[in-house]
Amino acid sequence: MAPTTPKTPKKATPAKKLLGTELTFILLGDGPKASRKTFVVHKNLLMTVSGFFAMGLTSSFKEADTGIFEMEEEDPDVFSIFIHWIYFNRLFTMKTSPSSATDEDSEEWDCLPRLYTLGERLDAPRFKDAVISATIEKVKESQVMPDNWATYVYQNTVAPCGMRRLIVDFHVFAHQGKLLKKGACPDADEPEGEFLQDAMARMVDAGHSVFTTAAQMPWANPCDYHEHGEEVCHLVEDGGVASPESSSMLPSTPVRRSSRLTDAVASARSAPIPTSLNPGTPSVNGIPAGAQPMEATFKVNQPCPLGVQLPLDNSQTIWFWLPYPHHATIDWTSRREVVNLNEWRYRVIRAAKDAVGIPRFHRP
Known part of the structure; x- marks a missing residue:
């Protein structure tokens, strides 16, 4: 057999x-x-990322001839983040916890809606999608919901708007409408009243699910608030995102993973799920033996991660994970729903917690 000649690799396309x-x-x-x-x-x-600049650079405006834009009202600090995103396709948020708020963290909370409205003015939909994703990531990390964005966002955007819908869902599903009365929070005093109208309409549409949907919040899939439509989401294109296996109940949601995390998740999926924890048996995945089933309602076990003990019967206890403790305050569930949730979330999320080194605790 004649030796094969290795192919000459193609040269990379020059940056210019x-x-x-x-x-x-x-x-x-x-x-x-x-x-x-x-x-x-x-x-x-x-021109690729901004309709505003594309129009200015291809029209009869003077900017098309000079290549110079004078934007007196834009904040240089906010605009510099947009420029960074253009070249690196990344937005970064600070890693925080509910008990570690800092001045820098407060500045970041103030900056996120300003970034979104900048994207609105520049007609940069992919940048706005990135801001939405960064906001959701920060909310999940810090377990804090912004309650003072509505006035600014509603005054600087037009419907339909992903950030508007996200703010409304924070109030409707996370706070269950408790902060929508006048004086309860800055958002409730939004002067135009458009936010409150959207929030009331959302609560009517959601119905009883506002109080019973505990397993997954609407923003679990950021694409529901993005503007890319049928195009590939920026979360998938950036190379650091994979989509987990979808479930019959839970949609496939893009999540960030390292290679170490991916390997851990893959091995966890092939492991059997413990379905019984009887007294005297060793602990399984950090859940101590003898965990007692609940008779009526869910019980949240803190501090981290949050585990929910489900009342299936007197001989079986199955666990699944919820992002926030107040999501567990529901009074019913079916065995089929619990098993389906457990199948998709139990092994994947526990392996993810182990891979990143998050300690596990249980309080009876």
């Missing part, structure tokens, strides 16, 4: 062919040009 060689200058602030904050961005890249 992808980005082009033309540059656009963006001046922020007022005063002399020398004192303004200036950003220099590749024209092709800028």
Whole structure:
């Protein structure tokens, strides 16, 4: 057999062919040009992500000839995050916990809605999708729901708007409408009243599910608030995202994984699920032997992760995980629903917790 000649690898496309060689200058602030904050961005890249800049650079406006945009009202700090996203396709949020709020963390909470409204002004839908994803990731990490965004977001966006719907869902599903009365929080005092109208309409549409949906919040799938439609979501395109196996009850939601985490999840899926915890048997996945079944309602076991002990019968206890403790306050469930939830979430999420080194505790 004749030896095969290895193929010569293709040369990488030069960056200048992808980005082009033309540059656009963006001046922020007022005063002399020398004192303004200036950003220099590749024209092709800028036109790809922003309809505002695409229009300005291809029309009869002076910016098309000069390649210079003067944007006096934009905040340089917020705009710099947009520029970073253009080149790196990443938005980063601080890793926080409910008990570790800092000044920097407060600034980040204030910055997220401003980033979204910047994307609205620049007609940058993929950037707005990235801000939505970052917001949901931060909410899941910190277990904090913003309650002072509605006025700003509603005044600086137009319907239909993903961020508007997300804010409404935070109030309707996480707070169960408890903060919607006047004076309860800044959002309830939103002057135009449009937010409260949307919130009331959402509660009517959701019906009793507002109080009984504990396993998964609407924002578990960020794509429900994105604008990409049938196009591939930025979460899938960035290379750090995989979609877990879908369940008959739970939709497939993009999640970030490392290779170590992926291996752990794969091995966990092939392991049997413990279905009985009788006194005298060893603990399974950190759940101590002898965990007693509940007779009527769910019970949240803290601190981390949050486990819910489900009342199936007197000889069987099955666990699944919930992101927030107040989601567990429901008074019924069916055996089939619990088993389906457990099948999809028990092994995957426990393996994920183990892979990232989160300690597990149980309090009876």
